[in-house]
Amino acid sequence: MRHLVTLIDQLRERNIGFRSVCDGAIDTTTPSGELIFLDFSALAQFERRLIQERTKAGLAAARARGRKGGRPPMKANDRRIVLANKLLKDRSIGVDDICATLKISKSTLYRYAGIERKGTPSAIKVRIMRRPDALTRNQLGVPQTGDLSVYEQRSITPA
Secondary structure: OHHHHHHHHHHHHOOOOOEOOOOOOOEOOOHHHHHHHHHHHHHHHHHHHHHHHHHHHHHHHHHHOOOOOOOOOOOOOOHHHHHHHHHHHOOOOOHHHHHHHHOOOHHHHHHHHHHHHHOOOOOEEEEEEEOOOOOOHHHHOOOOOOOOOOOEEEEEEEO
């Protein structure tokens, strides 16, 4: 809501008025229309704060009852993880084909591989390391899009 109030103020500084076409009650070119606009924005802010308070109270009450939010973690013997890892170990099938077959993203596939290895979702980390002697794209005159394999080294290492 703050953004909308700021936008209306910026428009007013440029001598541009705001008039609502749908309901006609909000017209910032008049003092009464500006009052209505500010009242509505204050009420919207108040309602948002009430929702935040109720959500926090509900989460605290759930924690007090022993409930924990979120999706339950996947086990290493889940059939989707086992199948993904079997396909990944079979080097004859590419990663893109595995992802298309299982209808998952590459990051999910690598996360599944990490779950099998360590039992945790973040077992595989992909690092992009820049060589200390590598020059930047601008220094080399390389366009902003394109292959950086000459300049960057990718490595997949277990955590």
